[in-house]
Amino acid sequence: MNSCMRCGRCCTQFAVCVTPFDIVRIAKAANLNPLDSVQAIPEPPARERNEPAVLIDGQMSLIVLAWKSERVCTFYSPAGCTIYPHRPLLCRTYPFVRGLQDVRHRACPEMWAPSRKAKRQYLADLRKYNREVKKYTAIAKEWNSKGGGSLAEFVQFILTTNYY
Numbered sequence: 001m002n003s004c005m006r007c008g009r010c011c012t013q014f015a016v017c018v019t020p021f022d023i024v025r026i027a028k029a030a031n032l033n034p035l036d037s038v039q040a041i042p043e044p045p046a047r048e049r050n051e052p053a054v055l056i057d058g059q060m061s062l063i064v065l066a067w068k069s070e071r072v073c074t075f076y077s078p079a080g081c082t083i084y085p086h087r088p089l090l091c092r093t094y095p096f097v098r099g100l101q102d103v104r105h106r107a108c109p110e111m112w113a114p115s116r117k118a119k120r121q122y123l124a125d126l127r128k129y130n131r132e133v134k135k136y137t138a139i140a141k142e143w144n145s146k147g148g149g150s151l152a153e154f155v156q157f158i159l160t161t162n163y164y
């Protein structure tokens with residue numbers, strides 16, 4: 001199998017981290033209040049990726065896509081992702097983590113063998129993802145150094161930052 005079967009497992013079993021860049025893109029493209037698409041969860045002790053933790057209400061937290069029920073992404077529908085063209089980079093690059101040899105199969109049932117064109121796209125998205133996580137790390141450092149705040153204040157902070 002060389003492409004996503006859209007089985008939805010990765011949309012219904014995980015916390016999907018988002019960067020400020022994803023949040024802004026989704027809000028603009030889907031005409032959403034950015035606060036409606038995200039939530040903060042306590043930073044877990046271990047995880048696959050490198051999104052920074054941010055201080056929300058006094059707790060180091062990860063900013064993830066909002067859930068409509070436990071671990072079910074708010075944008076998930078049985079017919080598919082309701083924001084598919086604007087989905088976060090983590091969704092675009094799943095199940096690859098650092099490169100196309102580095103596949104995590106915790107949820108994905110597929111044996112991936114992307115076409116040459118799909119490989120180029122995955123690698124471009126992974127590069128973009130890594131660039132944006134690096135900038136997000138700087139944003140998080142600045143936010144945390146100010147003592148953090150509520151999720152609403154964090155969203156306001158990322159909307160007014162100069163990192164774009």
Ligand code: SF4
Nearest residue numbers: 011073075076081091
């Ligand atoms: S944004 Fe779309 S692709 Fe990403 S987890 Fe949610 S439903 Fe799945």
Ligand code: SF4
Nearest residue numbers: 004005007008010108
């Ligand atoms: S688990 Fe794998 S096959 Fe299923 S939707 Fe996610 S990426 Fe696609």
